Amino acid sequence: MADKTRNRLRARAARMPGVRFVRRPADDTSPAFDLGYVRTGPASRAPALIVPGGPGLASVLPYHGLRRRAAAQGLDVIMAEHRGVGLSRTGTTGEDLPRTAMTLRAAADDLAAVLDAEQVPQAVVYGSSYGSYLAQAFAAWHPDRVAAMVLDSAMSGPDDHQHVRVYARRLLWDGDDPRTVIAAKLLRGLVHSGTATLQEACEVARIVYEFAGLDTLERLLRERTAGRVHRTWRWLASLGSRETEEGSPFVMEFDLVGRIAHRELNYAPEPDGGPFDPAASLGRAARAFGPFEGAPLDLAAHWRRFEWPVIVLSGERDLRTPRPVAERIAAAVPDGVLVPVPATGHSALDTHGLAALAAVSAAGEGRHRAFAADPGALAALPRIGASRHIASIVRAGIAAETLLPRRLFCGGRGAL
Structure with a gap:
């Protein structure tokens, strides 16, 4: 097939x-x-x-x-x-x-x-x-x-990951920008409470912030803190690895060209254990291509x-x-x-x-x-551009899980 x-x-x-x-x-x-x-x-x-x-x-x-x-x-x-x-x-x-x-x-x-x-x-x-x-x-x-x-x-x-770490952490983890103080506090709270892992929380936050903006991110984090939006959260958490781990013929095929990403461009540098580390999500793929050579x-x-x-x-x-x-x-x-x-x-x-x-x-x-x-x-x-639809999907998912009965999303009889 x-x-x-x-x-x-x-x-x-x-x-x-x-x-x-x-x-x-x-x-x-x-x-x-x-x-x-x-x-x-x-x-x-x-x-x-x-x-x-x-x-x-x-x-x-x-x-x-x-x-x-x-x-x-x-x-x-x-x-x-x-x-x-x-x-x-x-x-x-x-x-x-x-x-x-x-x-x-x-x-x-x-x-x-x-x-x-x-x-x-x-x-x-x-x-x-x-x-x-x-x-x-x-x-x-x-x-x-x-x-x-x-x-x-x-x-x-190949050193761009250093800029990524500093910029994203300042914005959405430390909340140094007055506009992102609330989102950063909510994100840290989810991780510190054990509701989400550091990598998962940061990947979801990045996707929502980029595609749907700060207001939608704050709403998602509030709802997740309150124990809701499970399905929307899981879907967002799965998006990060799809490009490199799943692929789609004639659309996105990383399995051969990933050699360039890892050996020549250092897509998976040494992780530093902190939030918003690009190395964290690409570490598994790196093993298939070998280490960065320069x-x-x-x-x-x-x-x-x-x-x-x-x-x-x-x-x-x-x-x-x-x-x-x-x-x-x-x-x-x-x-x-x-x-x-x-x-x-x-x-x-x-x-x-x-x-x-x-x-x-x-x-x-x-x-x-x-x-x-x-x-x-x-x-x-x-x-x-097809990617613009992600914002609409996220907002619709939050609205549906917030407004519809919880049992429809959480494993009860007839769950979605």
Whole structure:
């Protein structure tokens, strides 16, 4: 059944408008394989090369709606299916690519090969989350191919976990920000009372804060303290591991490309035992890929050489790639601007697609400074992106478990 499902999804993805392939040659680490990619919209000299996150997020199926909207705006968009994922998962003989083929340098060279196949001299390179790191690596190794850049939820290197720990703890554990004092106190209370483990409580808090905001987080924590919202809490607690431990063919496939995350980017650093430690949720996955070996390049050493327009998008509620990282990059790049994205968590590409497309247009047209100076323009854009539905689900779950009889949720006769 798994093979049938994969074959069906592969056929569906291959039929999507604009899907093409470029042969990547065999080398010491990989057999030859066909790299899938997609190009949509009216052709232009400098299309947007959009690189999603993960690593492991596919490009062809998950972002069909985004590309359709981009085409309606007259944007020329190219997205490459990451090696080891979806249409780029197997070699010419049909076998999965080996994990040894998964390196940042090879993935960056794949992007250059796609531009070569499309006879595109330069692109507006957009990278989200892990894709922001790959976009910067591409710029460092292929600087002549970059016309402008958008870094969304930007990463800066294998030590980013230090910034994540400090930022998230200050905000939602210590309550140093006056706005988060109540939420932090409630969160600490749940852990200290034994109602939730430290890791579970922090993972739930992060998800709700990013997707639904502080008011919803406070309500959830109050209800959980009162002994309610069991089902909603359990569902939220399960979300964190799904990307890396379960996956979904042609949507999110971490099982091969996780080698990049762990060996080159240090996704699972040594845990420090504190709250909001990114190492805690990724420790199990790390054992499958081996220890961190070192980043293949020092991005900070290249930032001063990024002489094109750069927009750094930073979600107001992003706890995974927090604001201090974005500020550091925007300050170091010669023609960089920081653009806060209001009421948004991680990855505008996935949670606020129209903001992502607006940034692409502004960077490509050299309007990046005017774009940064007009925060109201982003705030006025409607939200698109599948992840935005999480907020509605959380609020509905809290309301249902609060208002409906407790026996429906707690194992009584006819329990849900």
